[in-house]
Amino acid sequence: xxxxxxxxxxxxxxxxxxxxxxxxxxxxxxxxxxxxxxxxxxxxxxxxxxxxxxxxxxxxxxxxxxxxxxxxxxxxxxxxxxxxxxxxxxxxxxxxxxxxxxxxxxxxxxxxxxxxxxxxxxxxxxxxxxxxxxxxxxxxxxxxxxxxxxxxxxxxxxxxxxxxxxxxxxxxxxxxxxxxxxxxxxxxxxxxxxxxxxxxxxxxxxxxxxxxxxxxxxxxxxxxxxxxxxxxxxxxxxxxxxxxxxxxxxxxxxxxxxxxxxxxxxxxxxxxxxxxxxxxxxxx
Numbered sequence: 001x002x003x004x005x006x007x008x009x010x011x012x013x014x015x016x017x018x019x020x021x022x023x024x025x026x027x028x029x030x031x032x033x034x035x036x037x038x039x040x041x042x043x044x045x046x047x048x049x050x051x052x053x054x055x056x057x058x059x060x061x062x063x064x065x066x067x068x069x070x071x072x073x074x075x076x077x078x079x080x081x082x083x084x085x086x087x088x089x090x091x092x093x094x095x096x097x098x099x100x101x102x103x104x105x106x107x108x109x110x111x112x113x114x115x116x117x118x119x120x121x122x123x124x125x126x127x128x129x130x131x132x133x134x135x136x137x138x139x140x141x142x143x144x145x146x147x148x149x150x151x152x153x154x155x156x157x158x159x160x161x162x163x164x165x166x167x168x169x170x171x172x173x174x175x176x177x178x179x180x181x182x183x184x185x186x187x188x189x190x191x192x193x194x195x196x197x198x199x200x201x202x203x204x205x206x207x208x209x210x211x212x213x214x215x216x217x218x219x220x221x222x223x224x225x226x227x228x229x230x231x232x233x234x235x236x237x238x239x240x241x242x243x244x245x246x247x248x249x250x251x252x253x254x255x256x257x258x259x260x261x262x263x264x265x266x267x268x269x270x271x272x273x274x275x276x277x278x279x280x281x282x283x284x
Contacts, residue, residue, distance in 0.1 A: 044089025
């Protein structure tokens with residue numbers, strides 16, 4: 001029999017009774033930065049100011065005002081820093097949203113008023129010009145001149161200021177006689193002929209240009225008669241009366257330097273009618 005002493009019981013090492021000592025692990029945490037919330041509040045204030053400054057530019061001011069208010073409310077409700085800027089953004093954005101419709105309405109009313117006034121002035125001017133140019137059926141009267149309407153002719157109601165016309169009822173341009181004021185330098189008969197030729201040949205290089213020219217005295221005034229053929233070969237006559245008085249201006253404010261009586265003169269009857277108007281023209 002073995003009487004050797006029995007060693008005390010040694011438990012088998014396990015994780016429970018022989019724990020492994022783990023080193024302490026410190027989780028590094030970064031402090032929360034207020035930078036992002038400060039940015040929100042700053043943008044809220046900036047956009048609110050932009051909305052106020054550009055109030056009438058609605059496609060910019062209205063979105064800016066809405067975003068300014070929203071960003072400001074986010075900063076305040078989340079208790080982020082920058083509450084002062086956020087509050088400024090809310091106030092400026094809110095004021096802008098209130099004022100923008102008012103400014104827009106005022107601008108619209110002002111624009112309509114200006115447009116209406118401009119139209120009234122234009123209408124009044126046109127009425128004045130038409131009223132100052134009239135006919136009693138036998139005589140044409142304008143601020144610049146008077147003349148007698150040929151027999152069987154009638155006054156053209158489209159006449160205005162110092163540009164008038166008469167014509168046979170329901171007739172075409174072949175019987176139309178026009179009297180109008182001209183601007184620019186007139187010069188001598190030769191100067192007038194040179195200008196006519198240049199103008200005619202610029203339109204048609206093959207055109208014959210002036211075919212007849214003459215200096216006349218009509219009612220004590222010097223007149224230049226210049227005729228040329230149009231593209232159909234029909235003669236067109238012009239009686240030009242230089243006027244050095246500079247007493248009248250056209251509708252563009254330019255000084256009238258001459259008056260022209262013009263019409264087709266390709267036969268003796270038409271030429272006599274045009275000459276008849278020239279003979280009765282009295283320049284004021």
